[in-house]
Amino acid sequence: MTEKSDALAVPVDVTMRRPTLLGVPAMPILAAPRVVRRAQVEEAGALAALLGRAFEAERWDAPDTERELFCDETVKATLVVAAEGRLVATASLQVRPDLPECGWVRWVATDLDRRREGLARALVIGVLAMAGQAGCREARLYTQTDRLAAIPLYLQLGFELCGGDPEREVWARVIRLLSGGSP
Ligand SMILES: CC(C)(COP(=O)(O)OP(=O)(O)OC[C@H]1O[C@@H](n2cnc3c(N)ncnc32)[C@H](O)[C@@H]1OP(=O)(O)O)[C@@H](O)C(=O)NCCC(=O)NCCS
Numbered sequence: 376m377t378e379k380s381d382a383l384a385v386p387v388d389v390t391m392r393r394p395t396l397l398g399v400p401a402m403p404i405l406a407a408p409r410v411v412r413r414a415q416v417e418e419a420g421a422l423a424a425l426l427g428r429a430f431e432a433e434r435w436d437a438p439d440t441e442r443e444l445f446c447d448e449t450v451k452a453t454l455v456v457a458a459e460g461r462l463v464a465t466a467s468l469q470v471r472p473d474l475p476e477c478g479w480v481r482w483v484a485t486d487l488d489r490r491r492e493g494l495a496r497a498l499v500i501g502v503l504a505m506a507g508q509a510g511c512r513e514a515r516l517y518t519q520t521d522r523l524a525a526i527p528l529y530l531q532l533g534f535e536l537c538g539g540d541p542e543r544e545v546w547a548r549v550i551r552l553l554s555g556g557s558p
Pocket residue numbers: 376377378429430464483484485486489490491492493494495496497517518519522523524525527528529531
């Protein structure tokens with residue numbers, strides 16, 4: 376399965392919700408030399424490079440990344456997988472004052488050469504665990520209907536579509552596509 380599909384010519388922005396933070400799986404133990412840890416502000420440049428490679432349509436640079444991930448007090452933590460001095464995957468937790476019971480999973484990305492090693496799964500689990508520790512009771516995230524690698528990950532971890540009828544119609548096509556049917 377490719378990560379983007381021409382079958383979904385017009386991607387739709389959707390919100391997914393995990394209605395509870397109970398039952399979050401245990402964080403998988405990654406084999407050395409990979410370690411999960413919090414990113415440091417000094418790593419804004421390395422994070423920008425990682426995010427820029429993963430989100431091809433977006434422009435990430437060190438100052439923007441520092442501002443967005445490290446200077447915004449709603450971003451509670453940015454987790455990374457580091458391996459041999461390199462950042463290879465990341466995910467962040469955001470908790471906004473308007474919805475303090477909700478932990479938002481943000482900026483989930485794995486470098487191309489390290490995909491399908493369970494890194495994003497480990498990081499999203501880590502973010503969910505941190506959300507629970509921060510007092511949140513549910514989690515949400517934004518994605519797009521053509522993110523056909525990310526959506527199965529989120530479904531696997533208990534997220535559901537959160538939206539009205541227009542989103543549900545597109546969503547039904549995404550699920551058919553992921554199940555191997557035609558959209
Ligand atoms: C989405 C993304 C973060 C997944 O990272 P990853 O580290 O490769 O994911 P994992 O190895 O932890 O995969 C966990 C599960 O996700 C799903 N998955 C991951 N990549 C997939 C792919 N290419 N096709 C289908 N399912 C996929 C699978 O269910 C997988 O479990 P499995 O390997 O046991 O089948 C990565 O592909 C990426 O960075 N994409 C570009 C940025 C992006 O779309 N971010 C999400 C924005 S909402």
